[in-house]
Amino acid sequence: MKSIFRMHNRFILTLVLAAVFVWSLFSIQWGTDLFHAGGIPTMLQIFEGLIHPDLSTGVLSLGIESAWITLAYAVAGMSLAIIYAFIVGILASGVLASNKTSRIISKVFFRGILGFTRSIHELIWAWLFVAAVGLSPYAAIFALAIPYGGILGRIFADMLNDVSAQPIKALKSAGANKLQTLIYGYLPLIWADMISYTMYRFECAIRSSAIMSFVGLGGLGYQIQLSLADLKYDQVWSYVFFLIGLVLVVDIWSNFVRKGLTERKRRHGFSTGWRSTFFAILLILGSWVYIRLAENAQLFELLSGKNFEYAKKFFGGLIGLNDRHPAFLDSGSWAAALKLTLETLEMSIMAIGFATIAAFFTVIPAARNIANGSLTSNKKWYNWFLYGIVRVVYIFSRSVPELVWAMMIIFIFKPGLLPGAVALALHNFGILGKLWAEVIEDMDPRPIQNLAASGASKVETFFYGILPMVLPRFLTYILYRWEVIMRTTIVVGFVGAGGLGMDFKLAMSYFNYTQITLLLLCYMILVIIADFTSESTRKAVK
Structure with missing residues (x-):
């Protein structure tokens, strides 16, 4: 009975997290005007530099x-x-x-x-x-x-x-x-x-x-x-x-x-x-x-x-x-700062959502026991090839700091929440994928092998065998990385990605010290809320 109750909690939590991610997407005005006029050519130049450093x-x-x-x-x-x-x-x-x-x-x-x-x-x-x-x-x-x-x-x-x-x-x-x-x-x-x-x-x-x-x-x-x-x-x-x-x-x-x-x-x-x-x-x-x-x-x-x-x-x-007239005692300044705080929250949710989606579609080939066939008893020549590619992408993704990703992405997208969310997602996608792959590598292979032996397809093996066993750890890591992302959102804002960080940089540039204090208070409130939410949700997952 307790096991069924826990599974019910995890399913409800998954739906809630998905709904919150969809809600965050409405903060973006989707369209072609998200890109700079020369954004696509710039992206190609950046890619050319990657090929020919x-x-x-x-x-x-x-x-x-x-x-x-x-x-x-x-x-x-x-x-x-x-x-x-x-x-x-x-x-x-x-x-x-x-x-x-x-x-x-x-x-x-x-x-x-x-x-x-x-x-x-x-x-x-x-x-x-x-x-x-x-x-x-x-x-x-x-x-x-x-x-x-x-x-x-x-x-x-x-x-x-x-x-x-x-x-x-x-x-x-x-x-x-x-x-x-x-x-x-x-x-x-x-x-x-x-x-x-x-x-x-x-x-x-x-x-x-x-x-x-x-x-x-x-x-x-x-x-x-x-x-x-x-x-x-x-x-x-x-x-x-x-x-x-x-x-x-x-x-x-x-x-x-x-x-x-x-x-x-x-x-x-x-x-x-x-x-x-x-x-x-x-x-x-x-x-x-x-x-x-x-x-x-x-x-x-x-x-x-x-x-x-x-x-x-x-x-x-x-x-x-x-x-x-210090800014942290002014109601108008608080209203503007709280609006930026909400934008920062939306950016963090978008970032962990993008990272989760990317990790979800790449984690299976990234697991060593999938590549060598020991988990599913299904050995294919291309498994090791996919394993190597995805693992290299993970290393590349997580080795580059969020701020460096943001510095490059801001040349493609116009300033706003989206470039910040993409930069945060690019860095955390590699971390999340690596952590998830290690969870799959550490799992008991016997139930999965029984499913595969009974004729289950790859999709059925994943959704009815692997996913139910690893979902609690997956959710825990999602919440943990969201907590980390929340602390980092202010940093990508320094290069024009919006939120509290962008206003913080302006306040520093104009020596508006009381505005800095106000933004730091909002930032700390946001981090405390993230810590409390993450900790409470992790307990519900267990």
Whole structure:
């Protein structure tokens, strides 16, 4: 009975999500005027640049240098994020609290800090730091460290709270204090999972580091932006390929580390591989040395009197000091901002809808057990061919950040919600497809093989065998990616994709600080609503 009730909930949820997606499509005035006058020729030029990228010595040399800058910023930012996440995550878990009251206070207070820091996108943090202290590598590093530290800290806290109570009780009964319980009880049980998830977030930090260029900081994103401004699409794709290569290298290293952690945990407990540990330490030291010497970045310069005055003026402006009519206290400004908030919501729903449709039609050939015939007992010569093509498309799709996709798409479409939704969908389609394919690869093959043996067609096998088994995980990943997209919608708006981001950029350009505060409040409200909706819906799916 409970199983039937869950299936009913999932079916209703699927219909509701489909209806909401259709509703979002009505926000677009569909027609030929969606394209620029030269949009189609521009699209062909961009495609030609993809086929024939610029591989000249100068471009390749600059690509290698920019790739290292992107990597160095990401490594430095993640090293600070780990420290912040480790400390605040432990405090947010409440495992060090001495009684129930202090545990609740600790969890509420520190989880609130983590929630605030992760709710604001890293590019917004970069804008704020650059406005406060000027162009500096530390603006990019801190902009990465704060939101990624908030994300990691939240996950670390959840991991600590999910630890089995039995070994902790055994330690406490042996006389261990709170700190000893943490060091010898909690951390050894979650250490492997913490490292595994940190490696995953490091992959994401590479892409985030690339888009720091939008506020004037160097790296691959900066070169992509300059090439796009000069309409040199062959150079654009050259730098994009460098970014894809960088993400792939980190992805391979991450998979190697996670696989090693899983095997060692299964065989004889957790211990870090010395090669990976040595390489990670060398990479962190190399990144900080480069930032300090080659970039000539000095941390203490940020604390100078001049920068202090800039920061004081900027943050004072955000809270409305010396402003008689701050935007966040004006009803008309709130009405306009809430309209933009609704547009941002519509953009996010369109984006996850487009990504879901694209992933749905490509996920079957992308699963390894479909390609080798082990799931359906149906081996065809073209299965591996399709598998390779779709997997390459997935890698290409997810390796290019949303902002970079938006920079190119805005040359084709006129400014509005559609280019933003398409850019977000292009990036998340690859992520969603990869996650879905892994779900199919991990499923029990016996029910599917029985269906295929009884004469079911491919379509019947999918709809009556595969889909009912994987639908809960599919819905969970859709909701998770929508939650992530919601945080990113403001970023694609920076290049004219509409919503809160477009107005945020204008407010920054005109130094309208109280308007920035108003837009940030709307953005945070939107993220909180998305978090609550996503979490509540995921519980209904289970």
